[in-house]
Amino acid sequence: MSALAARTGALNLGQGFPDEPGPAQVLEAAHRAMADGVNQYPPGPGQAGLRAAIADHQRHWYGLDLDPETQVVVTAGATEALAAALLALVEPGDEVVCLSPTYDAYSAVVALAGGVLVPVRMRFPHWQPDPDDLRRAVNDRTRVILVNSPHNPTGAVLGSAVLELVVELSHRHDATIVTDEVYEHLVHEGRHVPVATLPGGSERTLSISSAGKTFSVTGWKVGWASGPAHLVTAVLSVKQYLSYSGGAPFQPAVAVGLALPDEVFAGLARTLTGKRDRLCAALLSAGFDVSVSEAGYFTVVDVARLGWRDAEEFCHRLPELAGVVAVPVSAFVQPEHRSEVASLVRFAFCKSDEVLDEAGRRLAALGCGSGALKGFRLGMRDGSTTGGGVD
Numbered sequence: 538m539s540a541l542a543a544r545t546g547a548l549n550l551g552q553g554f555p556d557e558p559g560p561a562q563v564l565e566a567a568h569r570a571m572a573d574g575v576n577q578y579p580p581g582p583g584q585a586g587l588r589a590a591i592a593d594h595q596r597h598w599y600g601l602d603l604d605p606e607t608q609v610v611v612t613a614g615a616t617e618a619l620a621a622a623l624l625a626l627v628e629p630g631d632e633v634v635c636l637s638p639t640y641d642a643y644s645a646v647v648a649l650a651g652g653v654l655v656p657v658r659m660r661f662p663h664w665q666p667d668p669d670d671l672r673r674a675v676n677d678r679t680r681v682i683l684v685n686s687p688h689n690p691t692g693a694v695l696g697s698a699v700l701e702l703v704v705e706l707s708h709r710h711d712a713t714i715v716t717d718e719v720y721e722h723l724v725h726e727g728r729h730v731p732v733a734t735l736p737g738g739s740e741r742t743l744s745i746s747s748a749g750k751t752f753s754v755t756g757w758k759v760g761w762a763s764g765p766a767h768l769v770t771a772v773l774s775v776k777q778y779l780s781y782s783g784g785a786p787f788q789p790a791v792a793v794g795l796a797l798p799d800e801v802f803a804g805l806a807r808t809l810t811g812k813r814d815r816l817c818a819a820l821l822s823a824g825f826d827v828s829v830s831e832a833g834y835f836t837v838v839d840v841a842r843l844g845w846r847d848a849e850e851f852c853h854r855l856p857e858l859a860g861v862v863a864v865p866v867s868a869f870v871q872p873e874h875r876s877e878v879a880s881l882v883r884f885a886f887c888k889s890d891e892v893l894d895e896a897g898r899r900l901a902a903l904g905c906g907s908g909a910l911k912g913f914r915l916g917m918r919d920g921s922t923t924g925g926g927v928d
Contacts, residue, residue, distance in 0.1 A: 538852065538862050547856035548888075548896045550816075551864045553689070553834040555887045559753035559794075560801060566793040567757075570786035579782045582773055583611025583761070590792035591761050595744075599734050607766040610773045611788060613780040614758035615719045615747040618772060620646045621779060622715050622743055622762060623681065625771035627652040631680035636666055638869035638878065640689050640717065652680070656871055661839060661881055662828035664693035668702055675706040682712050684732055687720035690869050690883045691837055692830020694724060704738045713768065714742040719760075720833035722751045722802045725810040729832075733764065743768040748791040750834065751805065753887075757787040809834070809886075812893060816886040819897025834887040837866060841880040843903055848882045859899040 538551035558564060582588065588605040595601040603609055612618040619642060627633060629651030635643050637656035647654045657666045657674045675682060682703055686695040707714050714732055721729040733742040747760030762772045813829070817836055820827050826839035845851040848865035855861050866881035886893060 538864050541853070541856060542862040545856040545860075545862075547860045547862045548892055548899070549862050550884045550886070550888065550892075550896055551852075551862040553750075553885045553887060554755045555753040556889055556892060557753060560797065560805075562797060563752050563754065563790050563794040567786050567790035570789045575786045575789060577785060579611075579785045579788055581777050581782050583609070583782070584785075584788045584792075587611055587759075587761075587788040587792045590795040591763060594795040595763060599731050601731070601733055601739065601763075603763055604766070608769050609761060609763045610769050610776065611782075611784075612747075612760045612762060612772070612776055613783045614749060615717060615745050615760035616642050617758075617776060617779055618745040618747075618760050618762040619643070619683075619715070619717060620649075621772045621775040622745070622768075623647055623652070623683075624650050625775045626713055626715075626768075627680050630678075632676070632678045633681045633683055634671075634674045634679055634712075635683040636685060636688065637871065637874060638690050638866055640685060641869060643683060644871065653678075654871070655679070656874065658874065658877070659688075659691060659693065661837060661878070662826070664688065664691040664828065664837075665696060666699060668699065671699070671702060672706065675710055675712065677710050679706075679710050679712045682707055682714050683717070684714060685717040687718075687724060687729065687832030689717075689720070689833060690835050690864070690866060691828065692833045692835050694727070694729070694831040697730065700730065700732050701735060703732060704735050704741070707741045708737055712741075714738070716742060716744050718744060718746045719750045721746055723806050723809050723834070724832040725806065725813060726831060740765060743772070748787075748794060751802070752791070752794050753805075754787070757784055757791070759784045759787050759791045812886045812888070812890070815890060815893050816884060816897065819893070819900060820884070823897070823901045823903060825900075834885050835883050836886060837881055837883050839880050840882055846880050848878070848880050851880075852882060859903055861896050861899050 542549035588609040591609045592603040592605040623646045627650040631652045632655050633647045633652050634655045655674050657670050733739045743764040745762045749755035828837045830836045852865045864883045866878040867875040
């Protein structure tokens with residue numbers, strides 16, 4: 538879809554990358570590192586300063602006590618950490634339980650490992666999995682429970698009851714929990730709760746995150762995995778034959794970023810929340826059914842009210858119709874479940890206000906006015922409303 542945006546000149550609200558710079562302190566630190574010659578291979582596990590900064594970050598934000606020498610590894614983005622973890626932990630025939638829709642790399646890596654992906658469906662607009670579905674999915678063949686919260690592509694934050702159930706099931710069936718927490722600092726309401734902080738969670742959880750989303754530097758590809766030493770060693774044993782290492786001048790810059798004051802992180806989240814509200818208001822005014830995200834870069838809409846039943850066709854026509862690019866949610870589910878999300882579309886709001894405003898004006902031409910909003914409710918979790926009812 539990004540190629541389609543480039544080819545047509547459409548506004549790209551498809552791929553999740555910001556079009557504004559990250560914190561100046563972080564960018565300046567990268568410039569200094571390059572000028573100082575930090576441009577060669579860093580150590581395979583990552584530079585010591587960054588591993589220490591990650592351990593300090595986990596302690597400061599979540600009260601997790603990690604040894605940076607044995608319980609932290611730096612990776613080429615969170616995707617490499619996820620790939621290395623799954624390739625290390627999953628044997629042919631092992632099952633990996635995940636939430637669906639799902640970040641598209643999960644299914645590919647599970648397949649490469651010879652595993653079997655077992656999706657637990659989440660449903661528009663609240664995007665919370667049914668606990669009974671989760672219980673049915675996890676069994677003694679489950680090797681990994683893959684938890685993505687805050688969630689891509691839906692923007693959902695999993696409730697505490699769901700996370701506690703994941704820990705309970707991991708103990709009952711001797712499964713490892715792998716978490717994808719790349720949007721941890723971009724929660725719009727409340728605060729991120731890592732699975733590793735729950736009772737019984739730390740000894741079974743490999744926590745994965747990265748700098749790209751938090752600091753708006755997605756192209757740097759600096760991520761990490763942390764947790765029990767034997768799980769981190771497993772990641773490192775595979776990672777050394779993938780990238781080995783990378784991002785030399787960016788690693789000290791990320792260390793600077795992780796040590797920034799709490800208010801900087803709060804400001805980053807507030808700015809993104811404002812962008813979410815800006816785009817969601819435009820989408821609502823245009824007549825879309827909108828699932829207002831709780832975290833991250835994206836919001837999901839249903840285009841059926843505008844007369845479109847096929848989101849893939851809608852997204853391919855959207856550059857022509859409105860000069861905007863989005864992504865069909867069907868790209869994030871297994872083929873047998875695509876009918877359930879057939880009319881759902883993901884929009885990215887991690888863009889400049891000017892781009893969001895212009896996209897809103899263009900999308901309004903597709904809408905059917907405020908009268909189409911009758912009966913629609915803003916809200917996400919457990920059917921409650923976070924933004925009030927819209928009539």
